[in-house]
Amino acid sequence: MKYNKRQKAIILLADGTIFHGKSIGKEGSAFGEVCFNTGTTGYQEIFTDPSYYGQLMVATNAHIGNYGTLREEVESDSIKIAGLICKNFSFNYSRPAADASLKEFFEKNNLLAISDVDTRALVSYIRENGAMNAVISTEVENIEKLKSQLAEVPEMNGLELASKVSTKEPYFVGNENATYRISALDLGIKKNILRNFAKRNVYIKVFPYDATFAEMNEFKPHGFFISNGPGDPEPLTGAISLAKEVIERNLPLFGICLGHQIIGLANGISTYKMKNGHRGINHPVKNLITGKGEITSQNHGFAINREETEKHPGIEITHNHLNDNTVAGMRMISKNVFSVQYHPEASPGPHDASYLFDQFIENIKNH
Template identity: 45%
Template structure:
């Protein structure tokens, strides 16, 4: 049976037609695109994509199904998916089910048979914007009203929404190093890599006070990735400064990196269409090495190769070679650093995995 007709309407009035799989009630969210050729299950379960409709630029999605090992969280986090073709079958020795059925169980709508090349080019030209997915050939009054009421991503604190509310641990209790991780939307593969590097991780809610964290006596502190506007996570900077002042090594990824910039006087800006995909070139300014990285931020720390705007205590360590945005920073006197990209990327690329070793070196140096 053929899926009913559906549409994606962007806030600038541009309409894209397709077939709708899953819920038929209007779904509104910011519409973004990602260039990942594989790893759709990791993308859809990444909390950093919370509240977004994701356009997949790869022409066919779902051909290797889904499995129980690859998710980055317990459930799909996206608001909706737009694809050129949703594969009706799947084949992979690790597969435990089909993508279509998995998304339907999670009540995530999928708009298929869309000219995703045209859509991606439009978003890349005009910039990401709000959109609504619905059933039919043209938007109903309910769809238009829902789109009009959709909040902007700017000013939206989603980190608090996706964060754990209960403290939990990951890794063996007798691991040589103890990391406390702030969960702003943490990915499971970050925890897997910390465990592989000989760490036990205590994951705490995003609003955990500094004194409670310090009482856990960590060897290091990790600031996770997450969704939404970093400037809206207003409770984080004071906590981060208090912990950093104790000379405890600190490492931030994506949103965690942006919060480090904010904590020491910088500010963030919303990028026109973000960096989403597995092919972002990043230059290490110290070595000249170019890393191919996986990313998904919609915001960036304002600055250039000369430094972070308003934050003289921070040095810029990495730049994006496409748009020259700040991709890495470090504190000039404290053992604190962060990167915009994802060294734990699953699937790859894995060029930046050695950053975990860099963090572990800081832990060993602190112990003396």
């Protein structure tokens, strides 16, 4: 069927539930774990965030694509979501600064997207029943075939995905004559994290997900950083071992999101898959050290065990998520180590938490 006739499309969930929509243009099927993001802006940054690798993104904002795309507003070198589900897709855009439409951006990245979906009903269903695998498809007559294919898609729980999005070779960011040097472990790092470090007089060497402590220490860094990324943290045994060695040597260490979970696992704290996770740019967090509230950008489907964190003699919880009381940040009491479960670099989102980059630089100075 021709694109201009808006071919029918479906969302088939793992439990057999079906929602209906229309194709944006590309035909075929896309598989992944269905999740939703509540942000009202920043769709290009969301779609290119490596932490979303392997996920079908439901956009809760009613209009997607209305301000087009801009080359500078990407967080990696390509779209990382497995597919998009939205209500109203804007084929035209109104922002003068934009250099392409969202449809053109999708075509360039070969992404399957469907619109005209009752996203309120879909999100309500996911919230009630939890995140699960799904398929979006224009093959609306082949339900049984899609069910069979969907049954073969691995669950996110236990799935290692950092290797799919990490750099293959080390690379440098920033001014080589900068005051500070940081070795960063790329589990799915966002460009804005690197920008935040670089503008704080830091020269960064970014390493692949399976780099060893010895390899990262050859750079003679003043501190170590473990990035955000997709998938389950538990299979990342190399990253956990790396974190353990940095901790044992009492070197400055900062972790964001997946990096936060890796630091938890390095301290013997277990992680678990959340029913829905946190994905949006309006999540309230309380800093327990200062007593101040922060509105934060979040994107994670796993979390560290709160009870085990509270009982750990060497760890102090520094931030609480105010919606569900999950651990949003922690620090080691006698080590130069801290981490947060959210995204202080935002992009998209508020900048309430950008002070955490300054805090890491202060830790390096003091060390």
